[in-house]
Amino acid sequence: MKSILTMAWTAEDPSAFDLAVKMARKFDARLIGLEPPSYGVMSMAWADAGMGAPIGGGLAEDAEERQRVAAVKAAFDERAAGLTSEWRPADDSGPTAIGTIGRAYDLIVLPQPGPLPKMPESVFETALFDSGRPVLVVPPGAKELVGRRVLFAWNGSTESARAISLAMPVLSGAEAIVVLSVEGAMVPGPTSAEIADSLKSHGLNVTSQHEKAGSRSAGQTIVDTAISVGADLIVKGAYTQSRLRQMIFGGMTRHLILSSPLPVLFSY
Secondary structure (H helix, E strand, O other): OOEEEEOOOOOOOOHHHHHHHHHHHHHOOEEEEEOOOOHHHHHHHHHHOOOOOOOOOOOOOHHHHHHHHHHHHHHHHHHHOOOOEEEEOHHHOOOOHHHHHHHHOOEEEEEOEOOOOOEOHHHHHHHHHHHOOOEEEEOOOOOOOOOOEEEEEOOOOHHHHHHHHHHHHHHOOOOEEEEEEEOOOOOOOOOHHHHHHHHHOOOOOEEEEEEOOOOOOHHHHHHHHHHHOOOOEEEEEOOOOOOOHHHOOOHHHHHHHHHOOOOEEEEO
């Protein structure tokens, strides 16, 4: 992993920058900060798609937007000092640009999306679907380096299998990996025990678990298990049976996107 692209939505939540910087130091990687698209650009993009603007009130004034972007850039510059780094301005950062720009980097690090003032989900969506790269989602306040203890959420799918390859730079440095499957949330495919055996052949310290969700959702079961085993990172292949992009955010994937208290490395 030698290049990392990162974006923060506001300077009030610089957690994506904090973690991206630590990852860049760990892997001796080049770090690129991407200027976030403006609220105006995002609202126009949603209007073109026949949808309501992703903000509750009127568009932010130009001066407020400039202040927001300047504060985000200052937060990046402060944290990236001493690294091989670059700030990429908004002239090539439209609402969907992160998906195409991200194809040139080994990892994309983003803040956890949600309603404003969080980053809109559409920014995460285009990064996930259009880049072909893994996307690390960082919840607010998560600043510590991840990857020491990893929970791999396995559901038998092609996307989960692909996530193994895309996450291998992180998995190969882990002290311990737990491969978790959740009853009722699997598709036909190998078991978590079989995946654990496969990873062991790479010299990794891996165990497997199969959990019953009970009254919990599958997503909450993943989070609860990750916390119980002391994981600092969840790895998940984003999956939907319909394979329609607009349906990907159902079930456990969307729960982890919006609600995980731990960073989650997604791939598709």
